[in-house]
Amino acid sequence: MQSRIIYILFLFTSVISYGQVNISVTPDKTSYNGKDIINLTIVLEMDGDYNQQTPLRLPDFSKFNIIGTGSVSNGYVDPATNTVISQSITRLALEPKQKGKVKVGSFLVTINNKIYKTEPFDIFIKDIEKKPVANNASKDVYLNMEIEDRDVYQDQPTIAVLKVYSKNMDNFRKVKNIHLPEQDNLNVYPVSFAKSEIDPSDYGSMASQILAVFMVFPNEAGFIEVPGVSASVHSYSNKNKIVSNKVKINVKKLPEGSPEYFKNAVGNFNVSVYNASKEKAEVTKPMNVVVKVSGEGNLKDMELPKIAASPDYEVFAPKITPKVSIGLTGMKGEILANYIIIPKKAGEIVIKTEEFAFFDPSSKEYVDLGQQSLSVNAFSHEQILESRTTVEKVNEYTNNFLETVNTPVLKTTSFKVKEKNKFHWNILLTNIGILIGLFIAYLLFKTWQKKRKLIKETVPAKPLGSIAETEEEIREKLKTDINDYFSYLENLKDNEDYQKFFEVVDELDSEVRNQYFQSSVEDFRKFLENYKGSATAEEYRNLSQRIQIEKYAPVKSKEGIEALLKEIVNLYSQISK
Template sequence: MQNRFIYILFIFTSVISYGQVNLSVTPDKTNYNGKDVINLTIVLEMNGSEYNQQTPLRLPDFSKFNLIGTGSVSNAYVDPETNTVVSQSVTRLALEPKQKGKVRVGSFLITINNKIYKTEPFDIFVKDVEKKSVASNTSKDVYLNMEIEDREVYQDQPTIAVLKVYSKNMDNFRRVKNIHLPEQDNLSVYPVSFAKSEIDPADYGNMASQILAVFMLFPNEAGYVEVPGVSASVNSYSNKNKIVSNKVKINVKKLPEGSPEYFKNAVGNFNVSLYNASKEKAEVKKPINIVVKVSGEGNLKDMELPKIAASDDYEVFAPKITSKVVVGTTGMKGEILASYVVIPKKAGEIAIKTEEFAFFDPSSKEYVDLGQQTLALNALSHEQVLESRTTVEKVNEYTNTFLETVNTPVLKTTSFKVKEKSKFHWNALLINTAILLGLFFSYLLFKTWQKKRRLIKETVPVKSLGSVAETENEIRERLKTDVNDYFSYLENLKDNEDYQKFFQVVDEMDSEVRSQYFQGSGEDFGKFLESYKGSAIAEEYRNLAQRIQIEKYAPVKSSEGIEELLKAIVNLYSQISK
């Protein structure tokens, strides 16, 4: 009986020795400056498999701190000496102090097997806390404060920042101007709104507040990133003072491991599509316009777009990037278009492929692999393109060529150009025939009118020659070109996508306008405009001339680019011809 009692006592002592729970908290140091981050390490260790954690770790009151980051890791192993299961959980907290002096950190609590375990409270000492920047003199009662909505984000994930101004005197709000958003290499900043909100008369203590700006931040490196303060100026009748907001630290989490090999920096939720934007058939050694479209929500303006992969079947050139992105309080949404010029090298079936593309979705915390996008094209040789044309298409091409040779911007004959149709239309043929007959009879009537005019002799009274300046103005008015006719003709050519004729008419209009002012070359005309219309108009004329040459010799022309060019031409030549 005595031996049995000793055996039971030995077992009970072993359970007490090996089955236990340890909960501890350790700061990285006890004395801090106001700019330091307080790092706390909480370790929970359970020796024995009979322990069941019933509640998560409960934090103490952190009203005197800003919690800017958390992280935890858990593991379990079997102790070979005691043959017991040891479970260990380590939690890290990053805190930012709000006040200086001695600050107490309370107890951390956890419930295991219906028993509450807690840590002992401890004190830390903060030497100084960073204060808000205050402008001097008349702006001493005006403060800027930057608030960031989410201080814990992934790398390249956006977070919203709000800039507020505080003052006891509401009249100071209208004096705050020239807001400069922060600039830093590891941050991309995009404004959302600079619209001022309604004034809150009692936001903080006895001070009123107003929202000045909302902007979006994209941190592009992991770790603790400090967002610089936002600056503004406070204008008064006597001087101008600068005020700066507080700095804010955010915890940028590193993207999870296991990313695809070809993952770059796309964070959000995206779709990728590939399509042919050219209306003509694909022909060997002729350029076509292939567009890679990336749409969705995320870091659209900063991400690396998937490119068209190189191939022996085609030649590809650097793309033209078009952005249609809206920055709002919920994120950056829209689409990015990369327009490539692709030239097929061989006839037959060609597969145009993009590079493999993947992105990280913060909502699901997973990588999404979209793979490659493929566009199948049938490239024809020049002989195949000619053979594929029907008789009606050939007749229409000859008719269109004739109509384009009529050198007048008033008739707008290109509006009668026959578009390619798969069916034969007798109406189109009759209209074209009627136009040709009408032009022939108009030519006869014009020649008859010229002959009659030569036969009429009029007695013209001798007029005074006047001064040289008056004579020059009179000749200029007589030679003045009505550019509005050219504008409507160019609009018609743009709508019909006849870009070759479009640039011919632009050159003709420019020559007519220069001759109106007795200027032979574009360089002389630029010097003339500088003295006649001012340096701004002259510089705009030179820039427009370069832009016209670039668009004229571009291998593939877009309708959007031609439309913007036409607007610039109309605006400039309307000012010159006033």
């Protein structure tokens, strides 16, 4: 009898230890507010030799927005039973769409031809915010912001699309003055304000149109709420403001193990340093050294690698020149940091940058570029003089002579016409012929005047027209061919005559403002906002500030002036259409 009991116990022990599958789901709580994120933890444990045939299948989440997912797997051998125990943990972050009691269905997984599932459960949502927000009087125009990729790393961009919805397509042309969201933990850059073609049946019976595409760079980890985009709806009687929905995104923290000198560069970059000065480097004389960071990522927000301090040279704060294009695939281009370096000793000096590293989201690892260096051979003033050729010395002597010595005045007495006593009959006859010709021309002119007066009396009076037509006619007469200004500015830029360059820019701005009868810059900006849109007015304001900064900069670079000229040509060509 005792041997039978021991046999039965051994049998049960072998069956239990052979294998076991457990799957469970646990919410962080059972009651939520409308702004809370629902966090679910799904744990799958397999004790023994099991074959998981399907991935974890989710229940119906049509009443939620999935804003974040993540999973981790691990396994070990239990020394007591000598069996392999594998565990898989999955986390889901959900955003509710409706309030009240909401049922979460079963999670399913197939293992060894058998389906395992969790028990369904209920959660309670106290309140919920409405997604499309429209505060206009007619309640017929709606804005909606869509962000497809809501799971990104810190300082990694994601694209947002702003759409307008309405049953009446005529309302689309009334939507103006789009203001992108502003928040401390977000950096927002516009990609395009070009309106798309109208989709007549995008959502139910409403038509839709894309108004704007912009890029969002979150600069801190966690769940971040992107504020709504605002716009105004202009009608004949009033102007209403509408606001889009808010969108929550899951911003992942950057992985651990970053280099000590890693700051906030996220993307894929290259760093180079070069000497931009054409002359030879001379001790105690300034030279231009450029640190260029090129690639794709958060170029405008990242901390650039600086030139490291050294006893061999003195370094001053750089002038930053961005050459960046923003598109649907990200922010690409290059950033130029123009430094003023003054060598302190003769001979070879090595200019080094700080160590630089960045995080590459595609490979999910840090890339260390280290230091970049530039070797420069600095000469003393005596060495510079000795190295000059004979032609250079003659040219310098000639220039100094022309600048310091006054040239004598030319004698004009030798050009004086001497008087003659002989009478010339040919001159007399010629003068008489000229007088007769002038008299005949006078008679012809009087005859033409009489005929013209008769024609004027028979032609009916031309209508004066409206005030708007008259104003448009005057504007066309005042309109200046700004292409002449652009060509002149291009020549001044090539000749590096920057003082005259900015004088011509001020003259161009004054001419364009006079075309629209605006005397001051502030009045002209308001005029652009009303008739050209807020984007053009904001671009004009930024360009005016950029012109003033470049105008009074102590050191002007050819690259910066060239980039400024491109912005001037693009903006003023658009305004003067």
